[in-house]
Amino acid sequence: MSAEQPITVLIVDDHPVVREGLCAMLEAAPGLRVAGTAGSGEEAVVRAAALDPDVILMDLRMGETDGATATARILRHSRRPKVVVLTTYEDDADILRAVESGAAGYLLKGTSRADLIDAVRAAARGETVLSPAVAGRLFRARSQEQQQTPLSGRECEVLRLVGRGLTNADIGRELHIGEATVKTHLLRVFKKLQVSDRTAAVLAAIERGLLD
Known part of the structure; x- marks a missing residue:
């Protein structure tokens, strides 16, 4: 991405304070621009279609339509956005669902400002973004999945x-x-x-x- 074409980001989180904090953080970073925000999974699907962002920072657990479901619905219609899950949860099943929905990354909300900004830029380049702790859990979750009984x-x-x-x-x-x-x-x-x-x-x- 050039300076003339900043990386556009859609922020999805059901907590207004979190959305505001992420907006301030990303807008202050060179080459990044917040295209918009959404407070629910349903709104994320609508806003992603309207704004066509480069990267979506997606909360995981939100009301009726969670982040994994919203991600799958968004990517069913467009492969352009790179979705990075940003959540407080690091449960194995949550990680696996997010990745299987098509998310390009999975970060915890304890991630530093510098690492988050680097992750957004890496996702925009088409790279997979996983914090070290999450990468280990994903490997374990996939191993457990392979041992599960298949559907009848x-x-x-x-x-x-x-x-x-x-x-x-x-x-x-x-x-x-x-x-x-x-x-x-x-x-x-x-x-x-x-x-x-x-x-x-x-x-x-x-x-x-x-x-x-």
């Missing part, structure tokens, strides 16, 4: 129909099973894929090649 044939059938937009009742009629049974299959899928909603489950299964 019926669970894959249910998930394919979810991907087509069918409700639990519709799926039950399609597969000739009860709606409660459909819900049970989905709960098992959520647990195996370490996700919390239907959209994230479909995306995770597709990314892992489970629905091919």
